[in-house]
Amino acid sequence: MSTRLSDRGLRARAVAAAVAVARVHGVRCTDPVVLADRYNVRVHLRPAPVVARVATTTALVRPDPLASLQRELAVAGFLAGRGAPVVPPSDELPPGPYRYDGLAVSFWRFVARGPDRTPRPDQARRLLAELHTALRDYPGALPYLAPWEELGRVLDALERTADPGARDPAPLREAYQRLTPVLRTPRGPVRALHGDAHPGNLCVTAGGVLWNDFEETCAGPLTWDLACLRRTSRLDGRAALEAYGHAPDDAELEPYVQARRLQSVAWSLLLARRLPRHAEHAAAQLQCWREWA
CATH class of the missing domain: 3.90.1200.10 (Aminoglycoside phosphotransferase (APH), C-terminal lobe)
Known part of the structure; x- marks a missing residue:
């Protein structure tokens, strides 16, 4: 396993990468909040209505993490354009994908989940x-x-x-x-x-x-x-x-x-x-x- 991907500082690197790329595109983030850290690190770039997804565990087995993120953005963007019920790519900045500090990053619209998280x-x-x-x-x-x-x-x-x-x-x-x-x-x-x-x-x-x-x-x-x-x-x-x-x-x-x-x-x-x-x-x-x- 790559030491760079398994080191203890990966979560902090993922947050820093998300904030840095967003800043370049004029998105101000003063209070980043990690929503999840499992197969990817997902970061709400508060106060902006933007969530960054940074490939971490998934990058261990994906020869080209950027290509995977590009497919995801393309499909989700297509569906959003058709009015399908999907979480769309961010429109606060170009959604990517980007590579920063060796990490693949994409950006999505933040949606607030309700108290009932399980559909019927x-x-x-x-x-x-x-x-x-x-x-x-x-x-x-x-x-x-x-x-x-x-x-x-x-x-x-x-x-x-x-x-x-x-x-x-x-x-x-x-x-x-x-x-x-x-x-x-x-x-x-x-x-x-x-x-x-x-x-x-x-x-x-x-x-x-x-x-x-x-x-x-x-x-x-x-x-x-x-x-x-x-x-x-x-x-x-x-x-x-x-x-x-x-x-x-x-x-x-x-x-x-x-x-x-x-x-x-x-x-x-x-x-x-x-x-x-x-x-x-x-x-x-x-x-x-x-x-x-």
Whole structure:
């Protein structure tokens, strides 16, 4: 693992990078607040209505973090222009992406979340269906199931950084190799997807519910996004799918649900390598996956 990306000062560097780039473009920030520090550092550049996203853990396995941010901005900008319910790129400054101090940075409009952070199953179903409709005409090129291909690099990183006390990633690699031929054979038409369409990426605001976090946007069959919704623990995923209309049954979804479980565990383990405070949660996820597998 890169020492530069795993050092303890990364969070401070991410905040400094966000503030510095914003300042160049005339956005004044006197009170930056870190909203999240896990796979990326997200910073509210108060008092400006701007949130910076700085790639951190994700940059460990992305050969070109700027390209990933560019795809995310392009898709979210397209959807916002169509009036789709999404958190849009910032209009306070060019949203990027930028590189500063070796870090990739993008800028987004700040939206205040409401007290109820979990949408109802019927809301999740409706919003996902509307999102897929809006994405039908997306004109840009998107990589096929990029989150799955990226998982191979996550496993590479886990294997490279293994130490005597680390969990053996070999069973995860075996599952990845078993599922890869299935996922590389599309079930149904290939189209633009959110890529990480679980309810945690829905922002419940006073003005409505908005999709967020398109960094895993990709092309693929609808079953990928539907599996994201099906396996969520935040709401009744089966109920949400039944209301989607023409949704596949659990047997058809199963390999995609397995893929999402594997993806979640592997990323959690990688996060724990960078931020040891997440090690207990990652170990629990791995144990659940082993019992399920």
